Amino acid sequence: MSNLLQNIHSPQDLKNLSFAQLEKLAGEIRELLIHTVAANGGHLAPNLGVVELTLALHKMFDSPNDKFVWDVGHQAYVHKILTGRRENFGTLRTAGGICGFPKRCESVHDAFGAGHSSTSISSALGIAIARDMTGAKYNVVAIIGDGSLTGGQAYEALNHAGHLGTNLTVILNDNEMSIAKNVGAMSEYLAKMRTAPTYSKVKHDIEYLLRRIPAIGDSVANTAERVKDSLKYLLVPGVLFEELGFTYFGPIDGHNIPSILEVLDKTKSVKGPVLIHLLTQKGKGYLPAERNADKFHGVGPFCVETGEVIKKSVEPPSYTQVFSEAIIKLAERNPDLVAITAAMPEGTGLKKFSVKFPKRFFDVGIAEQHAVTLAAGMATQGKRPVVVIYSTFLQRAYDQILHDVCLQNLPVIFMLDRAGIVGEDGATHHGVFDYSFLRHIPNMVIMAPKDENELQNMLFTAISLNTPVAIRYPRGSGVGVALKTDFTRLEVGKAEQLVEGKDLVLLAAGSMVEPCRSAAAFLKEKGIAAGVVNTRFIKPLDGQLIRQLARDNGVIVTVEDNVLTGGFGSAVLEYINSQHLNWVKVLRLGLPDKFIEHGQRGYLLEQYGLDAEGIAASVEQFIRQFGAGK
Numbered sequence: 001m002s003n004l005l006q007n008i009h010s011p012q013d014l015k016n017l018s019f020a021q022l023e024k025l026a027g028e029i030r031e032l033l034i035h036t037v038a039a040n041g042g043h044l045a046p047n048l049g050v051v052e053l054t055l056a057l058h059k060m061f062d063s064p065n066d067k068f069v070w071d072v073g074h075q076a077y078v079h080k081i082l083t084g085r086r087e088n089f090g091t092l093r094t095a096g097g098i099c100g101f102p103k104r105c106e107s108v109h110d111a112f113g114a115g116h117s118s119t120s121i122s123s124a125l126g127i128a129i130a131r132d133m134t135g136a137k138y139n140v141v142a143i144i145g146d147g148s149l150t151g152g153q154a155y156e157a158l159n160h161a162g163h164l165g166t167n168l169t170v171i172l173n174d175n176e177m178s179i180a181k182n183v184g185a186m187s188e189y190l191a192k193m194r195t196a197p198t199y200s201k202v203k204h205d206i207e208y209l210l211r212r213i214p215a216i217g218d219s220v221a222n223t224a225e226r227v228k229d230s231l232k233y234l235l236v237p238g239v240l241f242e243e244l245g246f247t248y249f250g251p252i253d254g255h256n257i258p259s260i261l262e263v264l265d266k267t268k269s270v271k272g273p274v275l276i277h278l279l280t281q282k283g284k285g286y287l288p289a290e291r292n293a294d295k296f297h298g299v300g301p302f303c304v305e306t307g308e309v310i311k312k313s314v315e316p317p318s319y320t321q322v323f324s325e326a327i328i329k330l331a332e333r334n335p336d337l338v339a340i341t342a343a344m345p346e347g348t349g350l351k352k353f354s355v356k357f358p359k360r361f362f363d364v365g366i367a368e369q370h371a372v373t374l375a376a377g378m379a380t381q382g383k384r385p386v387v388v389i390y391s392t393f394l395q396r397a398y399d400q401i402l403h404d405v406c407l408q409n410l411p412v413i414f415m416l417d418r419a420g421i422v423g424e425d426g427a428t429h430h431g432v433f434d435y436s437f438l439r440h441i442p443n444m445v446i447m448a449p450k451d452e453n454e455l456q457n458m459l460f461t462a463i464s465l466n467t468p469v470a471i472r473y474p475r476g477s478g479v480g481v482a483l484k485t486d487f488t489r490l491e492v493g494k495a496e497q498l499v500e501g502k503d504l505v506l507l508a509a510g511s512m513v514e515p516c517r518s519a520a521a522f523l524k525e526k527g528i529a530a531g532v533v534n535t536r537f538i539k540p541l542d543g544q545l546i547r548q549l550a551r552d553n554g555v556i557v558t559v560e561d562n563v564l565t566g567g568f569g570s571a572v573l574e575y576i577n578s579q580h581l582n583w584v585k586v587l588r589l590g591l592p593d594k595f596i597e598h599g600q601r602g603y604l605l606e607q608y609g610l611d612a613e614g615i616a617a618s619v620e621q622f623i624r625q626f627g628a629g630k
């Protein structure tokens, strides 16, 4: 057989393929996935697990008329390959190239955008309701993983869909994995179903049993119904979904294309919402990913032959690694310290902590809102919860932070990893809003470290405070300072003057401090004397220092890797205004009021003028236009 994939330009090209051809195509798709992700990095294992499912969906349904909604969307590469983006697939996750997540502006086949988890059933239900209101006829399919089914929003949507009885297909892609091993009672329930006989067989057996009960009178009929119910509870897999108003099909081998097609076909005629439970293997078809599905969930460039990740050069440890060690040392000193992750023990650096302190570690699943309120509850009882959540995912828990933690001034520590530009994951994942969504909440202290030692000291300081604290730090390597073994308590609200300069001062937040130091050196070569201040605290600000800088310099440049709207620079402006320091000229550098696309982190920082050269260039232009000093 010739190469089939090169002839697939749209889902229509699948329609006449035989099962054997579809299987061959699955192999070719896996090759493309493996080689592309090996070069560009990306979510390999999740995509390897849905090759057959995606082929079956596109064979059975008619996208874009029928709508597929991918939960999280990290597993939509196959869908992209089959929907006209194969030739461009080599640009995956590169600037200007194919996005790693579904995106409505990228293709009509991407019915709904995603990146954050557990939204698919809600959006699919919304689409289905709109369809019914307009009298249109098409199928709506939400594809959600077992990990994403730990997120509360998925249950809100199941609850609503079951109540409405809307025609909607939910495919549960159960591979027993979130990024790490899936957790929680629902995960255990699904595991039990894996070994259960199929629903249709059980249904048949129950009916057979009931037919053998002689039908004499109402009481026997009632008994028969009760027997049926009891047996159903005992035997029928998926009864939970059935009770929620869904018709359950499964469990079904998610790598068997004929079986998937058969069940999809069956469900087409079912009235109301259906849930199809597929069993798949994460990483299927590539041994290193099958053996190590969590490593290959999201992976950087790697060698196809060995599965070894390609290290660019010897890099300093990441902020995540530094945090990972620091929290263990601090937990050894403080038995009340507990750590919470929302399904990301590895990514947050809490894995080691979980091994060392299994009773003080909580993986709550993809449940950021619950994680925050859980921490608040623990804090009322004297525990010192450290909640470690990527900046972008903490957006979910805004009200829990405000209402459950800050309003009661509870000492919960938020470690916001992946703050600022994250890179290739793109718009859904950049952590560029946290200063803005945290800064206005009363009682909250916000810090951002300039380097690895400061990260340790900030955590140490946070534990000593009796208020909510957020510490935000970027993805990837630290700046490479020699790591201190002891901790220093920082004075709350005190900034650190690093470089003196009479013409202007660069007031830098967190990971912007180093580029500002270099920018100051560039400016010096041009005869501009720029001071550099490490702000350390975004809240409370160092008002005394800002007043002094205003007096001495007259030009303040704030630099942050957050959106300018409501960010650190805005805080400085508000302060200057409140103090009537009217003569001060302020330049705010940060991210614009738009969503930042995907691309390498360094490239994006450069594009948005937040590398050393960009900062220096903006300052030079400002000084040329408005003058230096007072």
Ligand SMILES: Cc1ncc(C[n+]2csc(CCOP(=O)(O)OP(=O)(O)O)c2C)c(N)n1
Pocket: 046, 049, 072, 074, 075, 115, 116, 117, 144, 145, 146, 147, 148, 149, 173, 175, 177, 178, 179, 282, 297, 342, 343, 344, 366, 368, 393, 396
């Ligand atoms: C709100 C939110 N929290 C955390 C994540 C990070 N995340 C991405 S995929 C994933 C696991 C998803 O597991 P599952 O749905 O089972 O998909 P699989 O990768 O196993 O196919 C997690 C935790 C996210 N995308 N969104």
Ligand SMILES: CC(=O)[C@@H](O)[C@H](O)COP(=O)(O)O
Pocket: 043, 072, 074, 115, 179, 297, 298, 347, 418, 422, 425, 475
């Ligand atoms: C899909 C998703 O949300 C995660 O897999 C995310 O891509 C992880 O990011 P890191 O690679 O920064 O841990």
Ligand SMILES: [Mg+2]
Pocket: 145, 146, 147, 148, 173, 174, 175, 176, 177, 178
């Ligand atoms: Mg899973």
